[in-house]
Amino acid sequence: MTTILAADLAAYSRLMAADEEGVVSRLRAIWSEVVKPMVRQSGGRVVKTMGDGFLAEFQSPVEALRTALAIQEAMESRDTDRPEQERLRFRIGMHVGDVVALDNDIFGDAVNVSARLEAIAPVGGICLSRAARDQVKGRIEVVLRPIGEVSVKNIPDPIEAWVIGSDPCDVYGAAATLPAVVVMPFEEIGSEDEFFADGVVDEITSALSSVGDISVIARQSAFSFKGRIVEVRKVGRELGARYVVTGAIRRSGARVRISVQLNSAITGANLWSQRYDDELKDLFDLQDRIASHVAGAISPSIRASEIAAARAVAPMERKAYELYMSAFPHFWAHRREENERAIELLTAAMKRDPEDFRAQSLRAWAYAQQATYMWSETPLKSRENAQADAKAAVLSAGEHAPSLVAIAAALGMTGLDHERAGGLLERALLLDPNSAWGWMRMGWNHVYLRDVAEGLAAFDRAEALSPRDPFLFNIQFGRAYAKGLVGEYDEAIKLVKLGLTAGPGVTWAYRDLASFCANAGRREEADDALEALMHSYPGLTIRRVVDSMPPATHSRHQGFLEGLRRAGIPDG
Numbered sequence: 001m002t003t004i005l006a007a008d009l010a011a012y013s014r015l016m017a018a019d020e021e022g023v024v025s026r027l028r029a030i031w032s033e034v035v036k037p038m039v040r041q042s043g044g045r046v047v048k049t050m051g052d053g054f055l056a057e058f059q060s061p062v063e064a065l066r067t068a069l070a071i072q073e074a075m076e077s078r079d080t081d082r083p084e085q086e087r088l089r090f091r092i093g094m095h096v097g098d099v100v101a102l103d104n105d106i107f108g109d110a111v112n113v114s115a116r117l118e119a120i121a122p123v124g125g126i127c128l129s130r131a132a133r134d135q136v137k138g139r140i141e142v143v144l145r146p147i148g149e150v151s152v153k154n155i156p157d158p159i160e161a162w163v164i165g166s167d168p169c170d171v172y173g174a175a176a177t178l179p180a181v182v183v184m185p186f187e188e189i190g191s192e193d194e195f196f197a198d199g200v201v202d203e204i205t206s207a208l209s210s211v212g213d214i215s216v217i218a219r220q221s222a223f224s225f226k227g228r229i230v231e232v233r234k235v236g237r238e239l240g241a242r243y244v245v246t247g248a249i250r251r252s253g254a255r256v257r258i259s260v261q262l263n264s265a266i267t268g269a270n271l272w273s274q275r276y277d278d279e280l281k282d283l284f285d286l287q288d289r290i291a292s293h294v295a296g297a298i299s300p301s302i303r304a305s306e307i308a309a310a311r312a313v314a315p316m317e318r319k320a321y322e323l324y325m326s327a328f329p330h331f332w333a334h335r336r337e338e339n340e341r342a343i344e345l346l347t348a349a350m351k352r353d354p355e356d357f358r359a360q361s362l363r364a365w366a367y368a369q370q371a372t373y374m375w376s377e378t379p380l381k382s383r384e385n386a387q388a389d390a391k392a393a394v395l396s397a398g399e400h401a402p403s404l405v406a407i408a409a410a411l412g413m414t415g416l417d418h419e420r421a422g423g424l425l426e427r428a429l430l431l432d433p434n435s436a437w438g439w440m441r442m443g444w445n446h447v448y449l450r451d452v453a454e455g456l457a458a459f460d461r462a463e464a465l466s467p468r469d470p471f472l473f474n475i476q477f478g479r480a481y482a483k484g485l486v487g488e489y490d491e492a493i494k495l496v497k498l499g500l501t502a503g504p505g506v507t508w509a510y511r512d513l514a515s516f517c518a519n520a521g522r523r524e525e526a527d528d529a530l531e532a533l534m535h536s537y538p539g540l541t542i543r544r545v546v547d548s549m550p551p552a553t554h555s556r557h558q559g560f561l562e563g564l565r566r567a568g569i570p571d572g
Contacts, residue, residue, distance in 0.1 A: 003064040003132065004106075005044075006093045006114035007035075007071075008053035010123045013238050015088070026079075026088060027052075034074045042067040047106055053090070053118075057106060061096055061135035068092045068126050069142065072165070076124065089124045091237075093117030096131040109155075116155055119233050120147075120266050125165020133162045147309070150267045179306055181208060181243040181298070182217035182235065185226040186258075189250045196280075196287075197249045200258065203291035204245065210432045211299050213402055217241050236265020243271070243302055245294075254280050258290055262298050264305060272301040296434040296465035303328065320353035324362065331366055332470040334506050336375035342366045357396035361403035364389035364410035371548050372413050373508040374537055379548040383414040394424070404428035405438045412441065413550045418448045436466035443478050448552040452482045473503030480512060485557060489520035507536035511545065515563030526567045533569075541572020 009015070015023045031049050035056075039046050044058035044067060058064035072090065079087045095117060097110030113129055121127035128136070133144060144162040183205045188197035201222075209216045217239050225235060232244040247260040256279070262272040274297060278286055307329060310322035318326060323345050330342035343366050349359035367386035369375070376382040390410040397403040408424040411417055425442045429435060439462035446455035459475050459482075469475070476499030483492040496513045500506065510533035517526035534540055542564060546554045553560055565571070 001097070002099055002106075002110065003058040003061045003094065003096050003135075004099065004110045004114040005056045005058070005064055005068055006053070006111070006118040007055075007068075007090045008118050010089045010091055010237060011085075011240070012052040015086070018086070023088070030075070030078075030088065034071060034078075038067050038070050038074070047104070055106075055111065055114075057099070061094075061132055062139050064094060065126070065128075065132075065136045065140055065142075068094060069140075069164070072124055072126065091118050091121035091123060092126045093119070093121055093128075094126060094132045095129040096135055113155060113159065117159065117161060119237070120150060120161065122163055122165040125163055128162045128164070130160040130162075179213070179243060179302055180215040180217055180239075180241045181245060181262075181302065182222050182239050182241040183208065183245040184222050184235065184247075186247040186249050189248060196251070196256075199284075199287050200247075200249065200290055203287045204260075204294050207291045207295035207434055208245075208298065210434070211295065211401070213400075214299065214302060231268065232263045232265055233268050241265050243298075243305070245298065251280070256280050256286070260294050262301050271305055272297060292434050292465070296436060299434070300436070300466060300469070318348075320349040320356045320359065323349035323352065324356065324359045327359075327362060327366075331362065331369075334369075334373070334473075334503060336373075339366055339369055339373075339375055343370070355396065357393045358400065358403050360389050360393040361397060361400075361406040361410075364393060365406040365413075368410040368413035372550060374511075374540070374544065374548045376548070379544070386410040386414045399431055401428040401432040401435055401438065404431075405435060405441055408445070409441045412445050412448055416551050416555060418445050418552070421445050422449075434465055436462045436469050437471065438462075439465065440469075440471055440475055440478065443475070443482075447478060447482050447485065448550060448556070450485060450556060452486055455482045473499040473501075473506060473509075475499075476502060477509055477512060480516070481560075484512070484516050484519070484560065484563075487519075487559075489516045492516045493520060493522070493525070507532065510536070511549075511564070512560075514567040514569070515560050517563075518566035518568075519559065519563040530567045530569070541570050543572040545569070 009027070031054070035049070035054055036046050039056045042058065042063040043060065044056050044064065047055040047057055058067070072092065075088065075090055093114040093116065095110050095113040097108070097113065099106040099108040099110045117127040117129060128144070137144065142164055144164060147161050147163055150159055150161050183201050186197040186201050205216055208214055222239070232246070235244050236242060242265050244263045244265050245260065246263065247258060250257045255277070258276045260274055261270055263270055274294070276290055276293065280286065307325045310318060310325035327342040327345040327349070330338040330345065343363055346359045346363040346366065349356055350363070364386050367382050367389060371379040371382035371386065387410070390407045393403060394407050397407060404424045405428045408421040408428070411424070412421040422442070422445050425438055425445060428438045429442065432438065439458050443455045443458035443462060446458060456479060459478050462469070463472065463475055476495050480492040480495035480499065483495060493513065493516045496509055496516065500509055510529045514526055514529035514533055517529055542561060545561070545564060
């Protein structure tokens with residue numbers, strides 16, 4: 001039974017390609033000046049040094065961790081005169097377990113697990129197994145951040161892991177505020193040329209580059225892996241990416257099948273996959289269409305992964321970015337208490353970073369929801385808060401498409417300046433034409449302006465891009481409202497019911513159902529909808545509705561309020 005440290009040099013291939021002789025010389029100095037003396041002084045032994053790492057064993061887990069921390073601290077203080085990308089940094093994995101000694105080497109599961117943990121450790125940090133963490137917990141003053149169970153290569157069961165150093169979502173050296181993704185060259189089967197596959201990859205890379213919350217590794221960097229079979233975690237380490245997109249294309253005559261996968265470069269897990277079957281009628285149109293669908297699906301998959309990583313960090317230790325990401329599940333849950341929690345998290349993010357316009361933009365939208373969905377006893381104050389946040393955030397949002405969408409949503413839901421909101425949405429969709437939320441809000445903005453056909457087309461585009469979106473129910477409600485505007489009440493009722501099925505518990509939508517049923521003369525259904533509405537909002541009046549709902553409701557859409565009166569809601 002022993003404690004194993006496995007260390008590896010981050011970005012070894014890139015560093016060697018830039019300065020092979022210099023890196024080798026600097027590593028020799030590190031072995032002799034840092035690693036070997038520190039390990040020896042702590043009662044351990046360096047089993048071996050490899051070209052880009054070392055393996056060490058200790059009898060004491062506490063001494064092993066202290067040594068790992070000391071080595072990382074020493075590495076941090078070296079090469080301070082060099083640019084960040086040229087500095088040498090280790091990842092270290094630590095595990096406690098059995099080993100088998102053979103001559104001067106050691107083998108066994110403990111060695112294998114340590115090496116796998118090293119692969120998911122932060123740059124300049126340490127990753128510990130549960131066995132190692134339990135031995136050192138409370139004995140060394142250091143923050144251990146849980147990252148949950150991770151599946152690693154050649155280890156049958158997931159490993160519960162903790163990290164020291166950068167936050168879990170910072171693992172591959174990309175800025176914590178911008179997760180990096182790389183689109184690898186696709187394999188093309190059944191064709192002598194590869195121009196079609198390269199074109200698809202180029203289009204996907206370009207489409208993802210327009211997403212404001214994702215950093216995309218340059219195409220030429222990914223191209224260096226072409227023709228090589230490389231494990232996705234190695235790609236992540238080499239290129240500084242947290243996510244890796246891979247794919248294959250099969251052609252048979254005029255038919256083409258494209259398979260695409262999104263993988264975590266941290267755990268190697270598959271996060272999303274899709275297969276597309278089509279015909280090669282118009283080459284460029286097909287490339288554009290595939291790129292649009294892939295980018296539209298990958299963006300929310302990465303968002304979900306980033307949210308999970310952020311929520312794995314203890315709330316008091318979350319940075320502004322992690323607080324921002326943590327707010328999303330509460331934001332789109334569409335419950336009063338959940339929306340309030342989202343506002344709390346976004347407010348905390350702004351306290352951590354007063355210049356975080358993303359958090360302020362999303363908070364503006366959350367305040368707008370608070371008013372619109374009648375979750376506030378003072379809806380006019382919630383509107384005022386939404387407008388204030390939106391007007392402040394727009395000064396800094398620049399070319400960040402998700403924030404522009406959030407700001408436009410807040411302005412459209414709480415005011416009558418839909419021309420401005422529409423302009424912001426057009427700008428956002430020019431930057432990121434595959435934003436499902438952007439198209440959803442564009443649909444609502446058209447509805448506010450009574451542009452029914454344009455609104456329905458935008459809702460269709462939003463659903464096509466993200467058919468399982470958290471806001472799918474709101475897309476249905478938007479369609480319903482559009483149909484209600486032109487007196488197609490039976491269709492509107494059907495769509496509201498679909499929305500209620502997609503978003504169970506979204507009780508404010510009974511407001512729409514009651515109005516449409518009353519206007520359609522479906523008295524019994526109107527009574528049922530009104531009962532459900534008043535159960536959730538006792539004492540509801542038309543005045544409360546007017547103060548809460550988007551001003552366009554009572555300014556441009558008098559038929560909606562008349563329906564509520566027919567359903568039996570008093571003016572108040």
